[in-house]
Amino acid sequence: MVDHNSRTGARLDRARLTREQFSALRRMLEPVLATNAFYRDKLAAAGVSRPEDIASLEDLRRLPFTTRRELTEDQAAHPPHGSLLTFPLERYTRLHRTSGTTGLPLRWLDTAESWQWLVDSWACGYDAAGVGAEDGVFLAFSFGPFIGLWCAFEAARRVGAMAMPGGGLSTEQRARLMADNRATVLVSTPTYALHLADVARANGIPAMDSVRVTIHGGEPGASVPATKRRIADAWGATCFDHAGATEVGSWGFECAELSGLHINESEFIAEVLDTASGEPAAEGELVLTNLGRVGMPLIRYRTGDHVRLASDPCTCGRTYVRLDGGVTGRVDDAMVIRGTVVFPAALENAIRSVPQVTEYAVDVDRRGTLDELRVRIERAEDGGGAPAAVAESIRRATGLRAEVTACAVGVLPRYELKSRRVRDHRNTPI
Template identity: 40%
Template sequence: MSDRPFWNPKTETLPREQLRELQMVKLRRTVAWARARSPHYARTLAGVDPERLRTWDDLQRIPFLTREEWMAGQDATPPYGDLPVTGPERAIRVHTTSGTSGSTPLRALDSRKDWSWAAEMWCYALWGAGVRPHDIGYVAFGYGSFIGFWGLHNALEKLGALTVPGGAQTTPNRVRQIVDFGATVVASTPTYALRLAQEAEALGIDLPSGPVHTLVLSGEPAGSIPETKALIERSWGAKAIDTAGMTEISTIVMFEPRDQPGGCHVIEDHFIEEVVDPSTGREVPYGERGERVCTSFGRSTTPLLRYRTADLVVKVPAATAGNGRTFDLYRGGIIGRVDDMKLVRGTNVYPGAIEAIICGFAGIEEFQVRLEHIDGRDEVILLVECSPTVDDDGWQRLCADLVRELADAHEGLRFLVRRAATDELPRFELKAKRLTDLRAEQQRAALAIKEMA
């Protein structure tokens, strides 16, 4: 069993025509189920006949679902809204979004069947990453209500690996546990993987010489940034594997196999993933960037049909992988968010592009980006926290190089780079929030002062 390359050989290698037929069968069943039981879908699917959903083009008969609609339903009929097909009396778990955006967390219910399915999806990813029953998996996660790595934990147990829950404890203690238990696989966000490596260095622990061979990353687009992944792999001496999911479906949608770096396979026997123009909602061709639209067949308690995720991706055909899988790929995984892009003096600024540059510099431990309106002009301020070993001369050289490379990557836009004090900037265990846009608030304050004068 451990020698096979696929978790589910039958479906992962299914010819594309048969895979599409399977998707259509599951789509008809899911639409019928949702329309008959969910108050939300009883309204929005009232004119949709499941039996007429026969081709890919027929997906257009199903209206999009947005996070705003889901949240509006949750606000109108708290706490779970009108999307679930049942109330909490038939569910066994509830999870929420991380709330890093500052908004009210989205709440989602799961049945026992749903929860088993979520673990199965993670098994596709873990097996593809090379995780096997003899491994020892360490889950560096706080186990709160955020969905996070709950499903991965269950999947490690399902495939037979010894599973160590990181729980709510300090970063130094987690590093010590990774060493003490002889972990061979570590799961965390990309940001926290780097934080663990920094702490290990401070403790005098040589991670690259240890037994960890695989890091399973999720929770942030940073796992798809080559520079960030390369930095993580150097810090650990292990292979970093990207995955991506969301609370809205309770599990992952895509995974990067060990033999296919730089691309994440969509688990297409359990999902339909469209890529659309964020402005028009029309599907874009292979190879063009667009927004992910997700339809899930596995979560029965809270069905998800054509959900607009706001994730930016580029889909390419399965044949480009060359590893035997017939599932299509997202080249580079998730490359950003529709709402991440900021316009500064006519130039598009993406957090991922900034991170890719910063991760190419040695000696930088953390950073923050602040967009401010100063003296009538928008500015990008980059706060950089360096290793104590970077002296004043080293900082001056580093600063000059950063300003130059950032300007080159942003049409000449000049960043104001400033050095932060040691431990001044926040560290993150879950999703990192490194960009703050203060411009609107500052402009309002300036206008109020002007009106009072």
């Protein structure tokens, strides 16, 4: 809560930004150390009992990490909500839940103040994409317990735009609603943006005509260059990436320079750690401390996101750090195939670079002692040479030989949330 709406904080010089971050952290630690059982005990074990003990990044680095597994275990040990609550239950006004794709679902509670912080953080993404009062924002999600779309929905109101919920509708109905109401902004997963455009086009619905901006979360695709280009072409719009997670909040957005994700450092302290050594590095796992979600905070949370810091400041003038290529994968999604480390996003970029590919699925298997990379693609009618082109594109990007086959259009699954196009069927952990 350095600057409550983060709009001026983005341009502070780095020294001032750091000072503001740590005073926000100390403000948050005051109630947390007093009444948050989870962190009071965890930080006491690290020798921290007073907020003033944490004045710098060096102090912060002495604190233990918080992991997803700890959170899951805590909620199992203290059902249903765990011991990470700073306030009595009656202070909380919202409950959301993770999708459970990476483990047991986590429940996450927010007070009214924490919720406002989440919404304000999300609104930074709209600001950076130039979305405001003239815009109609269509949210192509079913409105379930997943938190991101609720934040995006309320953040639209926060920037004065008109929010249009897209729950309970078929894809065709969504396209019609967008066209009929002249939506100018689409918020969806990257995968679903492509599917929605396909369906609109196939049914002659001019949903794209009024759209000028698309913003994507839930999956990393909008920072994968080939996917980003494809979304921008399909919608005739500027495609922005956005990043966040239920448990930590909306931490990253893309500015109009489209040069990677900015981390919202007014509301988060970010560290990037080498996955092997745990030491600070330019590339590795993103570790976040949120500064305004006092009701259920996270300190040094290992996000599991693999990222790469950009070395130069962004030309937009924001002093926030930037991640080249956004979230380049999940740390535990890294696969070793025939001795080569491969992230699903790298395969996505290679496959989607072939324009005829409309959808794809990747299976990694082991036959005998040899790893096999098999790719199925759906292709446009003029896509006769697509399998060979995809194999060549993968070879160029990763050095790996892939067996690529074409299948009928509509055979492969479509996803609204959390696509799983890459499946590793080998049992051996890396």
